[in-house]
Amino acid sequence: MIIDRVEVETINSFSKSELLKEIYGLIWILPILALLLGITIEVLVIVWLEREISASIQQRIGPEYAGPLGLLQAIADGTKLLLKEDILPSRGDIPLFSIGPSIAVISILLSFLVIPLGYRFVLADLSIGVFLWIAISSIAPIGLLSNSLSTVDIVEAQSKYGFFGWNLWRQPIGFLVFLISSLAECERLPFDLPEAEEELVAGYQTEYSGIKYGLFYLVSYLNLLVSSLFVTVLYLGGWNFSIPYISFFGFVQMNKIIGILEMVIGIFITLTKAYLFLFISITIRWTLPRMRMDQLLNLGWKFLLPISLGNLLLTTSSQLVSL
Known part of the structure; x- marks a missing residue:
């Protein structure tokens, strides 16, 4: 079966349009992913700030061992919670x-x-x-x-x-x-x-x-x-x-x-x-x-x-x- 040139070009243009639709669909998700990443970073910064400010008010040393200036302390705490046992109430x-x-x-x-x-x-x-x-x-x-x-x-x-x-x-x-x-x-x-x-x-x-x-x-x-x-x-x-x-x-x-x-x-x-x-x-x-x-x-x-x-x-x- 012989396919003429017009049919080949039509198939190629259709495949390109479908590919562009998929790319546009992924691009639409990027702002949401960027927002979620920014929110996560902001929460980590807020946790670190609260610990530093509370330590300063109470005249004690804040987080200092997990990363430089204790910046990774929130990540360490989150990792610890992930590894803890998930207990379910028996009558809940x-x-x-x-x-x-x-x-x-x-x-x-x-x-x-x-x-x-x-x-x-x-x-x-x-x-x-x-x-x-x-x-x-x-x-x-x-x-x-x-x-x-x-x-x-x-x-x-x-x-x-x-x-x-x-x-x-x-x-x-x-x-x-x-x-x-x-x-x-x-x-x-x-x-x-x-x-x-x-x-x-x-x-x-x-x-x-x-x-x-x-x-x-x-x-x-x-x-x-x-x-x-x-x-x-x-x-x-x-x-x-x-x-x-x-x-x-x-x-x-x-x-x-x-x-x-x-x-x-x-x-x-x-x-x-x-x-x-x-x-x-x-x-x-x-x-x-x-x-x-x-x-x-x-x-x-x-x-x-x-x-x-x-x-x-x-x-x-x-x-x-x-x-």
Whole structure:
């Protein structure tokens, strides 16, 4: 059977198109893999920072044997948890007990999809991205001021006046409420009542061991990282420079290399601002005592909630007056 030249070219073009589809499919996964790798590195850095800061506050020597300056201590701890025995409770719900840590990790990782880490670097620019954290009522005024619940739009709304355009200055009350609520949401001292190491050992995590306990340990730091990034995006201008009307690379959008460099600098600025909140939360953990349950309830219901609702009412009124 003889195949003419046209049929051969058709077969070759079809095979090339299928190959290109597979390549494009792999390229689409690369940003997700890069984000997961970056999150993993960030968690390792946060663990190392917390140990160094706590050692400095308590005037003792921190991790120093696992790698230079103890940088590999978190990896060593993770390896130890992987090698530990995975104990299952005899009278527990085994399927739910087993998938619980994975559900916790996945739910936190989904939050990273709507966080704009840099200029044009967000996996999902949802118009309702802030609804992931809308349970904290201090976020609502930010949506009113920005006329959007998209995290990218909120960052863009703070870019016009640089440092003076941050929502921190437009919503100082909301910022303080959000800061306190974020610490409580992350179950960090002085709000770590579900864990309470001195009284409850590790709270509900006591029943877990091995890799499952390691996943819950990972979730606590992922939650802290998400909170820090949301503080940066909602109140500290995200990836924007502090100087108004200046973008060092915005005038050369046609150059892809410069565009990538601008994105990298934006990610660096975002993470730098996020680490400021991380430093505050770590310092608070190792300096303040734990609150009692009644004190926490009084703080939430009698202080934070009324202030948040009053701030929301004030912001709504100011927006209506400006119309």
